[in-house]
Every structure is written in structure tokens, then in C-alpha cells.
Amino acid sequence: xxxxxxxxxxxxxxxxxxxxxxxxxxxxxxxxxxxxxxxxxxxxxxxxxxxxxxxxxxxxxxxxxxxxxxxxxxxxxxxxxxxxxxxxxxxxxxxxxxxxxxxxxxxxxxxxxxxxxxxxxxxxxxxxxxxxxxxxxxxxxxxxxxxxxxxxxxxxxxxxxxxxxxxxxxxxxxxxxxxxxxxxxxxxxxxxxxxxxxxxxxxxxxxxxxxxxxxxxxxxxxxxxxxxxxxxxxxxxxxxxxxxxxxxxxxxxxxxxxxxxxxxxxxxxxxxxxxxxxxxxxxxxxxxxxxxxxxxxxxxxxxxxxxxxxxxxxxxxxxxxxxxxxxxxxxxxxxxxxxxxxxxxxxxxxxxxxxxxxxxxxxxxxxxxxxxxxxxxxxxxxxxxxxxxxx
Amino acid sequence: xxxxxxxxxxxxxxxxxxxxxxxxxxxxxxxxxxxxxxxxxxxxxxxxxxxxxxxxxxxxxxxxxxxxxxxxxxxxxxxxxxxxxxxxxxxxxxxxxxxxxxxxxxxxxxxxxxxxxxxxxxxxxxxxxxxxxxxxxxxxxxxxxxxxxxxxxxxxxxxxxxxxxxxxxxxxxxxxxxxxxxxxxxxxxxxxxxxxxxxxxxxxxxxxxxxxxxxxxxxxxxxxxxxxxxxxxxxxxxxxxxxxxxxxxxxxxxxxxxxxxxxxxxxxxxxxxxxxxxxxxxxxxxxxxxxxxxxxxxxxxxxxxxxxxxxxxxxxxxxxxxxxxxxxxxxxxxxxxxxxxxxxxxxxxxxxxxxxxxxxxxxxxxxxxxxxxxxxxxxxxxxxxxxxxxx
Numbered sequence: 001x002x003x004x005x006x007x008x009x010x011x012x013x014x015x016x017x018x019x020x021x022x023x024x025x026x027x028x029x030x031x032x033x034x035x036x037x038x039x040x041x042x043x044x045x046x047x048x049x050x051x052x053x054x055x056x057x058x059x060x061x062x063x064x065x066x067x068x069x070x071x072x073x074x075x076x077x078x079x080x081x082x083x084x085x086x087x088x089x090x091x092x093x094x095x096x097x098x099x100x101x102x103x104x105x106x107x108x109x110x111x112x113x114x115x116x117x118x119x120x121x122x123x124x125x126x127x128x129x130x131x132x133x134x135x136x137x138x139x140x141x142x143x144x145x146x147x148x149x150x151x152x153x154x155x156x157x158x159x160x161x162x163x164x165x166x167x168x169x170x171x172x173x174x175x176x177x178x179x180x181x182x183x184x185x186x187x188x189x190x191x192x193x194x195x196x197x198x199x200x201x202x203x204x205x206x207x208x209x210x211x212x213x214x215x216x217x218x219x220x221x222x223x224x225x226x227x228x229x230x231x232x233x234x235x236x237x238x239x240x241x242x243x244x245x246x247x248x249x250x251x252x253x254x255x256x257x258x259x260x261x262x263x264x265x266x267x268x269x270x271x272x273x274x275x276x277x278x279x280x281x282x283x284x285x286x287x288x289x290x291x292x293x294x295x296x297x298x299x300x301x302x303x304x305x306x307x308x309x310x311x312x313x314x315x316x317x318x319x320x321x322x323x324x325x326x327x328x329x330x331x332x333x334x335x336x337x338x339x340x341x342x343x344x345x346x347x348x349x350x351x352x353x354x355x356x357x358x359x360x361x362x363x364x365x366x367x368x369x370x371x372x373x374x375x376x377x378x379x380x381x382x383x384x385x386x387x388x389x390x391x
Numbered sequence: 392x393x394x395x396x397x398x399x400x401x402x403x404x405x406x407x408x409x410x411x412x413x414x415x416x417x418x419x420x421x422x423x424x425x426x427x428x429x430x431x432x433x434x435x436x437x438x439x440x441x442x443x444x445x446x447x448x449x450x451x452x453x454x455x456x457x458x459x460x461x462x463x464x465x466x467x468x469x470x471x472x473x474x475x476x477x478x479x480x481x482x483x484x485x486x487x488x489x490x491x492x493x494x495x496x497x498x499x500x501x502x503x504x505x506x507x508x509x510x511x512x513x514x515x516x517x518x519x520x521x522x523x524x525x526x527x528x529x530x531x532x533x534x535x536x537x538x539x540x541x542x543x544x545x546x547x548x549x550x551x552x553x554x555x556x557x558x559x560x561x562x563x564x565x566x567x568x569x570x571x572x573x574x575x576x577x578x579x580x581x582x583x584x585x586x587x588x589x590x591x592x593x594x595x596x597x598x599x600x601x602x603x604x605x606x607x608x609x610x611x612x613x614x615x616x617x618x619x620x621x622x623x624x625x626x627x628x629x630x631x632x633x634x635x636x637x638x639x640x641x642x643x644x645x646x647x648x649x650x651x652x653x654x655x656x657x658x659x660x661x662x663x664x665x666x667x668x669x670x671x672x673x674x675x676x677x678x679x680x681x682x683x684x685x686x687x688x689x690x691x692x693x694x695x696x697x698x699x700x701x702x703x704x705x706x707x708x709x710x711x712x713x714x715x716x717x718x719x720x721x722x723x724x725x726x727x728x729x730x731x732x733x734x735x736x737x738x739x740x741x742x743x744x745x746x747x748x749x750x751x752x753x754x755x756x757x758x759x760x761x762x763x764x765x766x767x768x769x770x771x772x773x774x775x776x777x778x779x780x781x782x
Contacts, residue, residue, distance in 0.1 A: 062749040065709045267658035268706035296708040297756040298699060308689060315659035317687040318456045358453040365688040 001029040002350075002377060007037035009344045011360045014039055019350040022376035026346055037354055040371055041363055043326070044343050045106025045351035046303035047333030050234050050262045050287025053093035053110040053129065053139070054122040057292050059390065060085065060092075065297060071178070071205060078294045079117050079147055089125030093139075095390045096291055096301060097129060101136050102386040103302040104353035104370040108137060109201070109287070109337055111144035111171055111234075114162045116154045123162045136380040136388060140337060142201050144171035149188055150181040156188050163196040172202035175214045182217055190221045193230070201232040201262070207270060211238025215250055222257045229258040232285075232336055236261050239277075240270025251280040260336045263328075264289040264306070265313040274314050274328060275321070285333030286310055303329045304355065307364045322361035350377035392420040393741075393768060398428035400735045402751045405430055410741040413767035417737055428745055431762055432754055434717070435734050436497025436742035437694035438724030441625050441653045441678025444484035444501040444520065444530070445513040448683050450781065451476065451483075456688060462568070462596060469685045470508050470538055480516030484530075486781045487682055487692060488520060492527050493777040494693040495744035495761040499528060500592070500678070500728055502535035502562050502625075505553045507545045514553045527771040527779060531728060533592050535562035540579055541572040547579050554587040563593035566605045573608055581612045590621040592653070595629065598661060602629025606641055613648045620649040623676075623727055627652050630668075631661025642671040651727045654719075655680040655697070656704040665705050665719060666712070676724030677701055694720045695746065698755045713752035741768040 004017040020029040055078065057063050063085070067077045081087075093110070100108060112122045123143060130139040143162035149155040163170065172189040175182035193200045206214050215238060222231045233254075239247055239261070254261070260283040263272050277284045286306050291299030310316070310325040334342040341349040354371040357363035369384025380387055395408040411420040446469065448454050454476070458468045484501070491499060503513045514534060521530040534553035540546040554561065563580040566573035584591045597605050606629060613622045624645075630638055630652070645652070651674040654663050668675045677697050682690030701707070701716040725733040732740040745762040748754035760775025771778055 062753050064750070065752070066711075067709065265658075267656075267700070267704040292756060297710075297713060297752050298703060299756075309658070312689060313658040318458065319688075320457075322688060359455070361456070361688050362453050365683060365690075 001032040003028045003032045003034045004042065005034050005036050006039050007042040007354065008039060009042050011041045017042070017344070019377040022350055023341065024344065024346050024348050024350055035372070040354045041357060041360065042344065043353050043355060043360070043363070044330050044334070045353060045373070045375070046104045046329055047285060047337065048100050048105045048108040048287050048301065048303055049285035049333035049336060050264060050289060051096070051108060051110050051301070052112070052290045052293065053096050053108065053126050054089035054112045055290055055293040056092045056096040057085070057087070057294070058092065058095040058099065060087075063294060065294065067294065074295050075147055075178075079115065081294050082118065089122045090128045091391050093126045093129040094132065097133050097137055097139065098386045098388055098390045100301040101373060101388070102370070102381045102384055103300070103304065104355070104373045104381070105301065105303055106137060106351035106373070106375050107140070107334070107337060107339060109140040109142060109169070109333075111142040111201070111203070112167070113146040114143045114155065114158050115145065115147040116152055116158060117147070119158065120162055120165060123165060123167055127166050133388070135378065136375050136386070140169065141167045142169040142171040143167035144203070145173055148173065148178050150179045150184045156192075159192055160195070163192060163198060168198060170196070170198055170200045172200065174204060174206050175217065176210055177206045182214055186217050186221055190225050190227070193227065194225055199230040199232070200227065201234055203234050205235050205237055207237050208241045211236070212241070212246060212250060219253045219257055219259065222259055231257070232260040232262055234262040236263065236272050237270045239272035251276060251282060255281045260285065262287060262336065263310070265310040267309070267313060271313055274310060274324065278324060283332060283335050284328050285336045286328050287333070302367060304364055304367045308367060311364065319359060319361040322364050326360055326364055350374050392423040394419045394423045394425045395433065396425050396427050397430050398433040398745065399430060400433050402432045408433070408735070410768040413741055414732065415735065415737050415739050415741055426763070431745045432748060432751065433735065434744050434746060434751070434754070435721050435725070435739075436744060436764070436766070437495045437720055438676060438728065439491050439496045439499040439678050439692065439694055440676035440724035440727055441655060441680060442487070442499060442501050442692070443503070443681045443684065444487050444499065444517050445480035445503045446681055446684040447483050447487040448476070448478070448685070449483065449486040449490065451478075454685060456685065458685065465686045466538055466569075470506065472685050473509065480513045481519045482782050484517045484520040485523065488524050488528055488530065489777045489779055489781045491692040492764060492779070493761070493772045493775055494691070494695065495746070495764045495772070496692065496694055497528060497742035497764070497766050498531070498725070498728060498730060500531040500533060500560070502533040502592070502594070503558070504537040505534045505546065505549050506536065506538040507543055507549060508538070510549060511553055511556060514556060514558055518557050524779070526769065527766050527777070531560065532558045533560040533562040534558035535594070536564055539564065539569050541570045541575045547583075550583055551586070554583060554589060559589060561587070561589055561591045563591065565595060565597050566608065567601055568597045573605055577608050577612055581616050581618070584618065584621070585616055590623070591618065592623040592625055594625050596626050598628050599632045602627070603632070603637060603641060610644050610648055610650065613650055622648070623651040623653055625653040627654065627663050628661045630663035642667060642673060646671045646673050651676065653678060653724075653727065654701070656701040658700070658704055662704055665701060665715065669715060674723060674726050675719050676727045677719045678724070693758060695755055695758045699758060702755065710750060710752040713755050717751055717755055741765050
């Protein structure tokens with residue numbers, strides 16, 4: 001039981017908020033601990049809706065990256081290097097999840113590699129972390145066929161096992177570019193979703209007309225399987241293509257089928273235009289993608305920084321625009337993850353972050369260490385440090 | 392006199408470096424103070440080669456940005472809002488320069504507005520800051536006709552006065568897009584450069600063929616005035632255009648005329664490809680551009696973060712590629728500014744930064760608070776804080 005004294009929900013007027021049994025309540029319960037928020041802004045927990053907890057090299061010696069330029073170079077290199085580096089998915093996912101919490105993240109959707117080389121080691125490792133950290137962060141697991149399904153016999157069966165074991169979501173990857181068999185790949189993804197009654201989240205890096213074609217096929221299967229509201233497309237670089245009339249048509253179909261978009265707003269690739277997605281009524285979330293892994297050196301799991309990246313990539317400068325970027329990293333991701341009781345209303349779960357700054361836009365621009373992070377009313381981080389030590 | 396014990400110049404093997412009379416020397420002078428660098432990497436001072444010290448709103452109440460989307464909206468709004476906000480160019484430039492030093496910057500090239508509305512107030516203010524902070528940072532001033540020269544009679548004369556007063560460089564801006572008179576504008580810029588014997592640094596936001604046209608005109612005048620090595624083009628978005636054959640031709644001409652490029656690597660605009668610039672032999676520097684001003688909320692004056700942005704925008708992932716991004720933020724900018732004695736060799740001026748990380752690429756990815764910053768051998772910042780307090 002806590003009273004958050006003198007906080008400013010979403011940058012509004014200062015007020016006191018009360019917490020009991022992990023949720024926001026109307027009045028201060030007897031014996032509540034009072035926390036002076038010093039007039040700081042309170043936002044709901046940041047949502048890391050697209051990352052790869054099993055891949056990070058955090059806490060390991062520096063990995064000198066000499067990998068080739070193509071997507072397939074990175075995939076092949078990683079599959080092999082994981083072994084030589086002795087990467088432990090449990091330890092690595094714990095390290096990254098704790099870093100996320102230190103920056104104010106309260107829930108994570110992680111894609112986790114499933115392939116015939118490493119089997120279910122990634123899934124098992126991240127499941128162990130999910131259980132270990134359940135009091136400080138919620139982790140949702142996507143069974144992700146990073147190395148492809150169709151060209152590598154046995155992967156579909158392994159995906160099936162991952163979902164039976166406890167993965168929450170069926171992943172997929174470039175049906176043409178990586179799988180070289182869009183019909184086979186997408187039929188398998190939706191078959192697995194139907195069999196296990198689980199949602200879908202597909203990586204789609206394909207650009208221009210190729211990505212548009214694969215997106216049309218995803219839309220067609222969403223409709224055919226009655227999976228409206230249960231399908232997410234991550235990256236969706238094709239929505240950044242030049243042919244804006246075609247993009248508008250695709251976006252109308254995505255909205256109609258309640259297909260969600262997750263964008264990490266990379267600076268070097270075409271990206272979905274977040275203001276257009278909002279105007280079209282498409283739920284949009286964001287994530288860090290890989291953090292300091294064999295793919296690249298960047299990333300720090302800070303979703304306020306990610307909101308800044310979304311702002312910079314989409315040329316969002318006005319305060320209301322920067323607030324949209326933050327909304328994507330909070331409410332947008334939470335809606336895609338179908339999080340119950342997300343927000344700062346009475347009855348909502350007390351997952352929240354005290355941030356520095358006079359306004360929400362300043363909080364994003366500053367990205368100062370988070371003063372305090374709460375998960376179901378319990379303090380999980382203070383002054384940028386998680387209460388749990390990383391392994 | 393100092394000995395930097397156990398430091399790793401540019402991430403190489405640990406060694407001791409000695410400083411006397413502000414420069415690196417062979418052997419430890421008698422009575423030298425020993426500083427234990429703890430095996431950290433030492434790099435030369437970071438170079439902020441493109442910013443606007445007179446515009447920042449740092450330390451002022453949050454400015455709610457509701458400005459329109461066009462370049463001219465931002466220019467017009469700023470010219471007027473500067474008055475209503477009571478922005479003091481001296482105070483603001485001092486605040487931003489001190490923030491720069493805290494992050495390891497030892498030299499700054501700042502464009503400073505010159506217009507008929509504010510006259511030389513910006514130039515005078517930044518000159519005062521330049522003098523006040525001369526022991527901790529070198530500031531180079533570009534007289535910058537932000538509001539245009541040709542459509543606003545009296546501006547050319549004011550630019551002339553600014554250069555006579557002490558501005559170091561002649562600035563310019565979109566000869567077509569803003570000036571609407573490429574011949575008139577560029578003739579005036581090069582006339583001023585010739586009259587005052589000073590270099591040129593032109594903002595060129597124009598895209599595609601329009602920017603290419605203006606660039607051709609800049610190249611023609613560089614050749615005609617024999618100003619090879621004295622002309623810089625900032626932004627140069629047109630070099631990010633689709634027509635790579637035309638860009639290759641432009642880049643060959645830039646190299647031939649030793650015209651330099653400064654890129655801030657914005658995520659939302661086309662950008663010069665830094666690896667191509669390097670291959671063409673074009674000196675390349677970088678900068679923060681505006682920091683928390685009426686144009687937008689972002690920016691923190693951290694040139695290690697800027698190196699990361701260059702890396703993200705140019706898809707630089709391999710270690711050698713990330714090192715190129717850092718090179719642009721150090722040696723590249725220093726070469727453009729014709730800095731004498733820049734570097735870590737014996738005889739070089741002891742402008743240097745101790746950074747965290749196992750490798751240079753990790754230093755860029757981490758962007759941890761700088762352990763120590765030196766200007767001519769004197770400590771100017773420790774643990775991310777400048778030794779001089781901001782006003």
C-alpha cells in the first residue's frame with residue numbers, strides 16, 4: 001500500500017495517487033507508505049514490444065563485429081557464433097530484462113529463436129527468466145523461426161513443440177526473402193496459430209512491392225482464419241515505400257482486419273509512417289529490437305530513447321507529435337499485447353514510471369535516469385538502477 | 392604537467408602519456424601530477440562541427456512546440472519567438488557550450504544568426520561566450536543568414552559587419568529553396584569570403600536535383616575563386632538522392648575541389664553516405680545541429696551519441712564501420728576546422744577524452760558519462776560534469 005504524493009499523471013496537474021493490492025485505488029489505505037514524487041511526471045510502464053532477449057551479449061566480452069552486409073549473413077553468423085561464444089539464453093535474457101526494468105519497462109514481448117541447430121534451448125532459457133523475474137516484469141514469448149522454417153526441415157515441428165511448451169505467440173519471418181516460399185511459410189504460421197489458439201507476430205523486412213505482396217498474403221490469411229485483432233506485423237518496412245497510394249490501400253486493409261504494426265523506427269531502413277498509422281486507426285507499438293548482439297553494437301533497452309528515435313525518424317517535433325511517439329511506447333504496445341488494466345485510472349494495475357521533465361515531450365528528449373519504477377505497486381527500480389542485480 | 396597512467400589511446404594497448412605546457416610530450420616532466428586512467432580508452436577531443444549556440448533554449452522553461460511543418464515556418468517562428476521568449480544569445484551559448492564540454496567536446500563550430508531583425512546581437516553574444524570559455528573550449532563562429540540574404544535587404548551589409556567584427560566563417564543557406572536567387576546568394580557569399588579572406592560553410596537542405604544544382608554552383612565558385620579546401624557544405628541532403636550515378640559525379644567534383652561535407656545524419660531526411668564520402672576522399676565532419684530550440688526538442692550536445700546516430704543512419708554495424716563514425720566526430724571535424732596539433736601524437740595539443748568501453752565501438756554504443764575531459768592538458772570535465780557551472 002502506497003500513496004504517490006505530488007505526482008503529475010501524464011504531465012497533468014499535481015495530485016496524489018493511491019495504490020492497494022497492486023492497483024490504483026480511490027483513497028489512501030490505512031498504513032500506506034507515502035512516497036514524495038517531487039512533482040515529477042508519472043506515466044504507465046514502458047512497453048518493450050519487440051526485442052530478442054535470447055540474443056544479447058550484455059555482460060559478455062566485447063564481440064568484434066565483422067559480419068557481412070546481408071540479412072542472411074547475420075542470421076547464419078549468429079546461429080554459428082552462439083555456440084562458439086557459449087551464449088546462455090537464460091543468463092542473457094535475465095541481463096537484458098533487468099536492464100529494461102531499470103529504464104522503466106514493465107512488460108516485454110520477446111521473439112526467441114527456434115531452429116534445428118539450437119532446438120528449444122532459447123525458449124527454455126527465456127521461460128526460466130520469465131518465471132524468475134515475474135515480480136518485476138511480464139515477459140511474452142514469441143516462438144521465432146529466425147533461421148527460416150521451410151528450407152530447414154524439422155523447424156515447423158520444433159515451432160509446434162515450442163508453442164506446446166509455453167511460447168505465447170507464433171512468429172514468422174520474411175515469407176519471400178528468407179523463406180523463399182510465401183505460401184508454405186504463411187500456411188504453416190497460421191496452421192500453428194489455429195492449432196494452439198495463439199496470436200501471430202511476423203517479422204517483415206521485405207521492402208517495396210515484395211513486402212506489399214507478403215503483407216497482402218498475411219491480410220488474406222488473417223481474414224480467412226478469422227484472426228482479426230490477433231495478428232501483428234513487425235518492422236513492415238514496405239509501408240515506407242514510395243508508392244503512397246498502394247500503402248494507403250494496404251493500411252486500409254490492415255485497419256479493417258485489425259492487424260497491428262510494431263516499428264522500431266530504424267534510421268537506415270524505410271519505415272511505416274506512425275502518424276498515418278494512427279490516422280488509419282492501426283494499433284502501433286515499438287521495441288528495441290536486438291540489443292548489443294552479433295547483429296550490431298547498439299541498443300540500451302530504454303524505451304524513452306526509443307520514443308525519441310521514433311520521433312527523429314518520423315520528423316516529430318511538435319509536442320503533440322512527440323507525445324504520439326511516447327504513446328506508441330506505452331499504450332500502443334500494451335494494447336497490442338492485450339494487457340488488462342494498463343494505465344493510470346482507478347482499478348488499473350500500478351505499473352508506472354516516474355520520469356524527469358516539465359512535459360512529456362521533455363521527458364522523451366531528456367531520457368534522464370528514471371526516478372522510480374513500479375510493477376503492480378512494488379518498486380522495481382530507483383534512480384536508473386533495478387532493485388534486482390543482474391547475473 | 393600531468394602523466395596519464397594506464398590509458399589506451401584509441402583503444403590500443405595500455406600506456407602512459409605525458410603532458411607539459413598543454414601538449415603531449417615524450418617523457419614525464421618533474422613534478423608531474425599522475426592521473427590513473429584505469430585502463431580506459433583515450434580519444435582526442437570530440438569535435439562539434441555544426442551547431443547553433445545562439446538558439447538553444449537550455450535552462451529556460453519548456454517551449455511548447457506548435458510550429459508548422461515547413462522549413463520557412465520554423466525560420467519565421469524562431470525569428471519572432473526569440474523576442475517574446477527574451478532569449479539571450481550570450482547566456483544560451485554559454486549553457487550549451489558547457490554542456491558540450493561535459494560530454495568531451497573541445498572545439499565547436501557554431502553557426503550564429505545574422506538578420507535585420509536581431510542585427511549582430513547573436514554574433515556579439517557568442518563572441519562574448521567564446522572569450523569567457525576560451526580555456527575550456529574553442530569556438531569558431533559562422534555568420535549565418537538564417538532568415539535569408541537576398542529577399543531581406545540590408546542582410547548582406549550586416550553579414551559584412553559580422554565578419555569585420557570577428558566571425559570566422561561566411562555562412563550561407565539554400566540558394567534556391569530559401570534565397571530564391573542562387574546566383575545572387577552565392578555571388579554574395581563568395582564575395583564576402585574573398586573580401587574578408589575567410590572560409591565558407593553553407594547550409595544546403597535542398598533535395599534531389601535542386602540540391603544538386605545548387606551544389607554545382609557552389610563547386611563552380613569554389614573553383615573560380617581558388618577556394619579549394621576552404622569550402623564546407625553542411626547537411627548536403629541531395630547527396631542522399633536516388634540517382635547514385637549523379638551523386639558519384641558530384642562527389643568526384645567535391646573531392647577534386649577539396650570541398651568538405653558536414654552531416655548531422657538526421658533520421659528523417661536523405662543523407663550523404665559517409666562510407667562513400669570516405670572512399671571519395673572527402674573530409675567529413677558532424678555536429679548536433681540545433682539543441683532543444685524552437686525547431687525541435689531533441690539534442691544533448693553529446694558527440695559520442697552523434698557518432699551512434701551516424702552509425703544508425705548509415706547502417707554501420709561492423710566495428711571498423713562504427714570507428715568511421717567516431718572518426719567523423721573527431722579527426723574529420725578537426726581537419727575541416729583546420730585545427731593545428733589535433734590528435735594524440737607527441738607534440739599534439741592535449742585535448743582529449745577518457746571514455747568507457749572495451750573498444751571504440753563499445754564507447755560509441757555505450758555513451759557512458761565521460762570519465763575525464765582535457766583541454767590543453769587542463770581538466771575541463773569529470774564524470775560527465777563540466778568544471779565550470781552553467782549560468
